[in-house]
Amino acid sequence: MDSSRREFLKTTAAAGIGTAVGASLPPAHSPLPGRDGTLLFRAPPMDRVRIGFVGVGGQGSSHVENLLTLQGVEIKALCDIVPEKVTKWQAKFRELGRPEPAAYTRGPRDFERLCAEQELDLVFNATPWEWHVPICLAAMRNGKHAATEVPAAYTVDDCWALVETAEKLQKHCVMMENCCYDRLEMLALNLARKGLLGDLQHGECGYNHDLRGIKFSTEGEGLWRRAHATRRNGNLYPTHGLGPVAQAMSINRGNQFDYMVSMSGPSRGLQLWQKEHLPQDDARRNEIYTLGDVNLSLIRTMRGQTIYVTHDTNLPRPYSRKYVLQGTRGLVEGWPRRVYVEGMSEKEDQWDPVEKWFASHDHPLWTSEKVRTASVGHGGMDWLEDWRLINCLREGSPTDQNVYDAAAWSVIGPLSEWSVAHGGRPIRLPDFTRGRWKATEPLGIVAG
Numbered sequence: 001m002d003s004s005r006r007e008f009l010k011t012t013a014a015a016g017i018g019t020a021v022g023a024s025l026p027p028a029h030s031p032l033p034g035r036d037g038t039l040l041f042r043a044p045p046m047d048r049v050r051i052g053f054v055g056v057g058g059q060g061s062s063h064v065e066n067l068l069t070l071q072g073v074e075i076k077a078l079c080d081i082v083p084e085k086v087t088k089w090q091a092k093f094r095e096l097g098r099p100e101p102a103a104y105t106r107g108p109r110d111f112e113r114l115c116a117e118q119e120l121d122l123v124f125n126a127t128p129w130e131w132h133v134p135i136c137l138a139a140m141r142n143g144k145h146a147a148t149e150v151p152a153a154y155t156v157d158d159c160w161a162l163v164e165t166a167e168k169l170q171k172h173c174v175m176m177e178n179c180c181y182d183r184l185e186m187l188a189l190n191l192a193r194k195g196l197l198g199d200l201q202h203g204e205c206g207y208n209h210d211l212r213g214i215k216f217s218t219e220g221e222g223l224w225r226r227a228h229a230t231r232r233n234g235n236l237y238p239t240h241g242l243g244p245v246a247q248a249m250s251i252n253r254g255n256q257f258d259y260m261v262s263m264s265g266p267s268r269g270l271q272l273w274q275k276e277h278l279p280q281d282d283a284r285r286n287e288i289y290t291l292g293d294v295n296l297s298l299i300r301t302m303r304g305q306t307i308y309v310t311h312d313t314n315l316p317r318p319y320s321r322k323y324v325l326q327g328t329r330g331l332v333e334g335w336p337r338r339v340y341v342e343g344m345s346e347k348e349d350q351w352d353p354v355e356k357w358f359a360s361h362d363h364p365l366w367t368s369e370k371v372r373t374a375s376v377g378h379g380g381m382d383w384l385e386d387w388r389l390i391n392c393l394r395e396g397s398p399t400d401q402n403v404y405d406a407a408a409w410s411v412i413g414p415l416s417e418w419s420v421a422h423g424g425r426p427i428r429l430p431d432f433t434r435g436r437w438k439a440t441e442p443l444g445i446v447a448g
């Protein structure tokens with residue numbers, strides 16, 4: 001990021017004016033080229049996609065398993081700070097009769113060596129949050145496309161760094177938001193694009209998942225995720241809920257986020273867990289958490305629509321992403337899944353079961369038998385997102401989610417923290433497209 005933008009950020013934050021971050025600055029680089037000067041970047045098509053995968057823990061292993069089922073994929077290198085995780089995968093490749101990927105296990109920056117010396121098309125990472133940006137930047141700087149797990153970044157500077165690097169080096173930088181591919185969210189996108197919900201007015205979404213056990217685990221996410229709760233207070237994981245709503249509302253493609261307010265409640269859940277589950281001599285009993293158990297953020301778009309986003313991971317509760325997409329003619333809701341469209345639903349003012357709408361308006365990607373039987377990754381949506389990414393790269397078409405989506409959806413994290421820290425004051429949301437969202441067509445009903 002250039003120094004003028006950094007200065008601008010510092011001054012506006014210090015003045016507490018919550019102004020548009022970077023919005024008034026001229027573009028640092030030209031936009032990614034696309035049809036008609038839009039933001040729909042295409043890279044040259046490729047017959048096969050040579051991949052280096054970084055971070056083969058829980059979610060990374062699920063991606064690797066999916067990628068192994070796809071045509072035109074070669075996984076050439078695997079990287080993890082735990083060597084056994086890589087050797088386990090190498091053995092599995094041998095068992096499957098696939099060429100064994102090279103191992104990169106010399107510590108937390110060994111992905112740099114992977115990016116520098118391997119001939120790859122894509123570096124895909126599913127590492128802890130602090131590594132997403134360094135890995136994506138190393139990939140692009142070494143001539144590779146980048147794909148990352150969510151959120152892509154958790155500082156405003158890092159969001160800009162991803163955008164500016166992708167633009168400058170003309171590379172894809174895709175955040176893998178799998179919830180955009182879940183069946184309900186895709187049904188809603190399909191209904192919205194067909195105009196059956198009318199003009200979209202409102203969305204509700206969130207990440208509401210009791211992670212207490214996971215945060216205190218001595219492996220996997222327990223090794224890194226709880227630490228964020230000791231120093232950050234806001235919506236730390238906004239993209240699962242927000243991504244699909246933003247996509248339906250055509251954010252970055254004819255519409256844009258305008259501003260946001262955010263509030264957090266008290267922080268009690270992790271403290272209670274500490275006391276009730278950890279032995280007296282466990283050092284983790286001394287940790288102090290700042291993350292409010294429930295964070296509520298409200299976003300307004302340039303078209304005046306409202307979006308309510310929650311983050312609720314420290315209290316007992318069944319899983320939900322809430323999900324409401326509401327227009328002038330009807331709405332889709334999640335958890336439980338149901339639909340109401342005026343004049344089309346069975347009875348006036350009464351929900352239809354979602355199955356009725358799946359039968360008549362299932363998204364085309366969900367009608368494939370392959371998806372229905374995909375066993376790995378959150379009921380099929382992870383397989384779909386991996387398949388779509390590989391398809392787009394092989395065809396040389398724009399990816400469903402691009403670097404502007406990665407930045408716009410992820411920046412809700414740090415700017416919710418800003419608003420919480422300033423008594424819920426409104427903050428303008430940065431336009432990472434620098435106005436070019438106006439000329440970009442909405443994502444259509446992606447069919448294959």
Ligand SMILES: NC(=O)c1ccc[n+]([C@@H]2O[C@H](COP(=O)([O-])OP(=O)(O)OC[C@H]3O[C@@H](n4cnc5c(N)ncnc54)[C@H](O)[C@@H]3O)[C@@H](O)[C@H]2O)c1
Nearest residue numbers: 055056057058059060080081082108126127149150220221
């Ligand atoms: N989309 C989803 O539904 C979903 C679900 C779970 C996790 N995630 C995301 O996936 C990412 C990973 O989460 P997880 O649950 O798999 O966590 P995890 O802890 O199980 O896996 C992370 C892996 O990265 C490795 N690692 C850590 N630092 C590294 C480094 N510098 N270089 C190479 N490897 C490194 C760890 O050893 C581990 O194997 C996170 O960003 C998380 O938010 C997404």
